[in-house]
Amino acid sequence: MSAPDKGGDRQGWRALREIIHERILSGAYPPGARLPRDADLAEQLGCARATVQRAMRALADDGLIERKRKGGSRVLAHPVTRATFDIPVAREEVEATGRAYGYQLVARDIAQTPHSVAAAMGLDAPERMLRAQALHLADRRPFMYEDRWISLATVPEIVDVDLTRESANEWLLAHRPYSRCTLRFSAANATPAQAELLGTRPGDALFVIERCTWLGSAPITCVTALAPPGYALTTEA
Template identity: 45%
Template sequence: MAGDRTMTWQSIRDTIMLRIRDRTYPPGELIPNEADIAAEFGCARATVNRALRDLAEEGFLDRRRKAGTRVIEAPQRKATLDIPQIRREVEARGQAYGYRLLARETGSAPAELRARLKLPEAEATLYLESLHLADGAPHMFERRWVVLRTVPAIAAADLAAVNPNEWLVREAPYTHGGMEFHAEPAGAAAAALGCAATDPVLVMERQTWLHEAPITYAREHFAQSYRLCLGL
């Protein structure tokens, strides 16, 4: 690779990352200094510096001004998950995405939802039930509650044309949230998913907030063939 002037800092970072992973640069040991790495790759020291800074920020390297750069002993490896945007996920597999709104009701929040989002007794919510399809077959069944106080505009939205997730992504900014996965029997989702009520399915629960204001809570049951995949 020496002499290749097209090296970007990202490619140098990836190469160093591989050397950390395969222990060419072992845990706890000093790695070569910036000037030596720059000479090896035939690039500017600033490019190496940028790569090392990134790896330090991600927790793989410990950089000390005089003592040099060491590989962290036990880095916590992280896996990154693209938040499943259902249409993109289906289309990325080369399948046609479809969507059907099954139910839409305004009412006060049920007790379980009030506890989860810390809502007062009479909080008005929009309840939505929808089915998402891949090549015409059931892919995911979603039950969702939207807090009308936080997102009043959804009351007038045409959710038969645009699915609630896409509408919210576009219209309802959020600052933070959380997702949880577990397994449970398909239960009331079985009819929509075309499986038995006792069949185990993956369930994703998702909730988001705009600063202190609760936006939505969704409970999504995936078809049995679904796999949630992450790279390491």
Template identity: 50%
Template structure:
């Protein structure tokens, strides 16, 4: 067999199967990458990619000079990707709609500066929009986009294309922070989401960077009945 034919995902699943079957138990040291590559008839880089994923998943622990060990207490980590709101609505059987409420270049608020850990303010584009499902409010987004990092956002017709989709396609991120909390709807939010003022709502705050450069921070306030699905 020609070395390197197996994908890193196949190799990862094979090593994970060894761990689940007890071939390598909690705390056990796994063979060196070169030995595993020979055993599984693949490239060493394939082993390294597979091991990195197992490490990111909390299944193994890799140390520079200590080798790779099966974690004694495996971590359970939820996988939360940034949702594409249109797809999320359509997968639930709804018809997607979108309304741009406001778009303006502004200095970031203190809250936005704090989200990015900024010491010096720079110009941002604030975008407020409403996502609809079957003509009814679904989520209200208040988004801030760094013009320094993503200058092309200024040329996008945000009355026709929403920033959620455009950024996912055109501004890939390397780091993300997520926060979830409850808010009470103020009068403006209540009016936009068609709820009673003071109603408790779920808020999701996402902040993304490419390396150390800020991309966007967005607070999405959801209408009652919203459900978040996470798989691990």
């Protein structure tokens, strides 16, 4: 009758994804084109619709195709480059490269947040928060400098933590999980003070990571991390 297993090897959904991906790359399904229905692909490839779903869902997650409830699936005309970064804890980032991690508290006080920080945290007005500035070291050399504000309203216990011994980041991760997190990457010229701390020259281009976290709608912390020249984030999409 018909050829129910034309697809070939009857492998898993990963193989299916690969087959469909190949068809896109080879031009069989050109950019903007509509893909066959899941059910048709299932029959064509000799597997269940659920398996096709899994593969198509993965392709959609990768930003390769677009799926709509009745419009079917289409190959994206302008595929975005979708990259996933894992921002590790500084300690682990350092130790992953075989270097010795070190930590050093630079300053700690309680003060009114600048308006910019309050705004980033979604607050209506500045608040008094704990500010901790610290250095992360790799083999005794500056690896990253962080300037952090911690909400006393949300995390009152933080005032009793000895931040000279333990990084605020690690304490927070262990004691205050967050449910929301915003990230912002940019570049900035080092101020003289920052250059001094990072062991570079004023004006050097620093890599800037700004991160704010919340538990529910309550702000936990907002940190600006500065990395000296040579630092880079890499990933494979």
